[in-house]
Amino acid sequence: MSTPAPAAAGAKIRIRGLKKAFGRKVVLDGIDLDVGVGESLVVIGGSGTGKSVLIKCVLGILQPDAGSIQVDGEEAAGIDAAGRERINRKFGMLFQGSALFDSLPVWENVAFGLLAQKKVTRVRGREVAEAKLAQVGLGPEVGQLSPSELSGGMQKRVALARAIAADPEIIFFDEPTTGLDPIMADVINDLIVKITREVGATALSITHDMASARKIAHRIAMLHGGRIVWSGPPAAVDASGNPFVDQFVHGRAEGPIKMAVRA
Amino acid sequence: MNFLQPIGHVVLDFLATAGRLTLFALAGVVQCFRPPFYGRMIVRQMVEIGYFSLPVVGLTAIFTGMVLALQSYTGFARFSAEAAIANVVVVAVTRELGPVLAGLMVAGRVGAAMAAEIGTMRVTEQIDALTTLSTNPMKYLVAPRLIAGVAMMPILVLIADIIGVLGGFLVASYKLGFNPANYLQSTWDFMEAEDVVSGLVKAAVFGFIVTLMGCYHGYTSRGGAQGVGAATTNAVVTASILILCFDYILTEMFFAGK
Numbered sequence: 001m002s003t004p005a006p007a008a009a010g011a012k013i014r015i016r017g018l019k020k021a022f023g024r025k026v027v028l029d030g031i032d033l034d035v036g037v038g039e040s041l042v043v044i045g046g047s048g049t050g051k052s053v054l055i056k057c058v059l060g061i062l063q064p065d066a067g068s069i070q071v072d073g074e075e076a077a078g079i080d081a082a083g084r085e086r087i088n089r090k091f092g093m094l095f096q097g098s099a100l101f102d103s104l105p106v107w108e109n110v111a112f113g114l115l116a117q118k119k120v121t122r123v124r125g126r127e128v129a130e131a132k133l134a135q136v137g138l139g140p141e142v143g144q145l146s147p148s149e150l151s152g153g154m155q156k157r158v159a160l161a162r163a164i165a166a167d168p169e170i171i172f173f174d175e176p177t178t179g180l181d182p183i184m185a186d187v188i189n190d191l192i193v194k195i196t197r198e199v200g201a202t203a204l205s206i207t208h209d210m211a212s213a214r215k216i217a218h219r220i221a222m223l224h225g226g227r228i229v230w231s232g233p234p235a236a237v238d239a240s241g242n243p244f245v246d247q248f249v250h251g252r253a254e255g256p257i258k259m260a261v262r263a
Numbered sequence: 264m265n266f267l268q269p270i271g272h273v274v275l276d277f278l279a280t281a282g283r284l285t286l287f288a289l290a291g292v293v294q295c296f297r298p299p300f301y302g303r304m305i306v307r308q309m310v311e312i313g314y315f316s317l318p319v320v321g322l323t324a325i326f327t328g329m330v331l332a333l334q335s336y337t338g339f340a341r342f343s344a345e346a347a348i349a350n351v352v353v354v355a356v357t358r359e360l361g362p363v364l365a366g367l368m369v370a371g372r373v374g375a376a377m378a379a380e381i382g383t384m385r386v387t388e389q390i391d392a393l394t395t396l397s398t399n400p401m402k403y404l405v406a407p408r409l410i411a412g413v414a415m416m417p418i419l420v421l422i423a424d425i426i427g428v429l430g431g432f433l434v435a436s437y438k439l440g441f442n443p444a445n446y447l448q449s450t451w452d453f454m455e456a457e458d459v460v461s462g463l464v465k466a467a468v469f470g471f472i473v474t475l476m477g478c479y480h481g482y483t484s485r486g487g488a489q490g491v492g493a494a495t496t497n498a499v500v501t502a503s504i505l506i507l508c509f510d511y512i513l514t515e516m517f518f519a520g521k
Binding site: 117118 | 299301380383384387388389391394395396397398400404426
């Protein structure tokens with residue numbers, strides 16, 4: 001992001017000692033992470049390092065084994081269903097595979113959160129959906145289509161429109177550019193930067209696409225071995241002095257990160 | 264004592280699954296009574312379960328009634344008891360064959376489709392997306408299907424009863440030479456409200472079983488296309504077995520000691 005990171009006026013999301021294991025496999029082993037108000041934090045890391053698990057713990061899709069997740073100072077880990085629904089109203093989420101509802105037309109996908117919570121009538125919901133589609137560069141005619149009729153890039157844009165439909169305070173991006181060609185990936189990156197700025201939202205993204213990370217982040221954090229091993233501004237990522245970050249950023253097979261590859 | 268180990272595993276797995284299923288059913292039922300209610304989803308599921316199952320259930324019912332009349336005629340003729348055919352057809356169809364066969368057909372058609380749809384939603388993160396949109400997936404996906412299943416199955420079975428009796432009437436009248444008016448009069452005389460009502464209660468229970476199994480196996484599916492395929496198979500198999508088990512239990516409750 002070309003704009004400087006907002007002043008740290010307190011953490012929007014504050015994670016302390018977050019642990020999550022699946023059977024014997026420890027995925028998160030004591031994560032400490034703060035995301036400031038209006039900040040765009042990108043967590044990078046190799047495949048299978050637990051980036052998605054981290055985001056799913058914050059969203060309440062997975063229950064952490066230990067640790068604290070505070071959103072605006074309110075403890076979200078282990079909160080009851082009503083509290084979780086209340087906290088999730090602050091969130092918007094862009095899924096890696098878009099996760100659009102096949103059974104609904106595009107406009108209903110975009111307005112889903114508003115309609116499901118009975119916040120708006122269907123007529124108003126459609127108007128909001130078309131406005132949000134316009135924000136991501138799609139015309140109103142796309143609203144009538146089924147998600148299966150759209151290309152991968154268009155599906156990502158629709159998913160982005162859905163994520164911002166309720167004007168969330170915090171937006172999560174799970175591998176926003178995975179599976180897209182470089183040009184479409186850059187279009188999505190630009191949209192993410194533009195929209196988070198317009199909405200004034202805090203953003204927590206996970207990716208292993210360094211071009212994307214450099215473009216959308218105020219700050220980058222590297223996840224490895226279940227912990228945050230480095231954190232700093234995008235400009236510092238190439239000279240971090242951290243061997244894990246160096247290996248990851250330069251995409252080298254040799255280094256302290258050992259990939260489980262069988263000959 | 265190693266041979267006890269696999270037996271123990273099977274028993275523990277069974278109990279764990281039964282526990283998970285019971286908790287899932289309770290959560291689903293609770294959501295049926297808690298607002299907000301998704302009217303559109305309920306109506307959509309009612310059309311899917313009720314209207315679109317009519318052809319397959321109707322065909323099953325008419326051929327069952329026809330076969331029943333034919334079979335009982337060939338058997339009863341040995342004892343000169345042909346007059347009892349109307350009785351046999353109406354009792355068998357309304358008490359047993361209507362609800363059980365409709366239940367099994369709907370399990371194959373609707374239960375499988377539900378498991379596949381919800382399973383695909385699970386593996387493509389659509390259910391996670393519901394959660395992030397502050398929508399309880401149990402309320403949005405499961406409750407409407409349970410309501411629709413319990414509401415529509417009795418209506419389907421009532422129609423199946425009428426079509427099944429009609430099938431018996433057609434064979435008796437046009438093939439076996441019964442007087443149509445007399446056959447209808449016998450059917451009417453032998454038919455008791457309790458027979459029909461017990462069949463409709465069974466239908467409501469079977470509707471719950473079919474939709475619950477479809478939702479449960481879809482909701483808990485894992486591992487991509489293979490997981491969804493397994494969920495679909497499991498939904499149909501478990502629903503079919505439970506329908507037959509509960510058929511006996513409900514029959515025992517309604518008619519034992521009479």
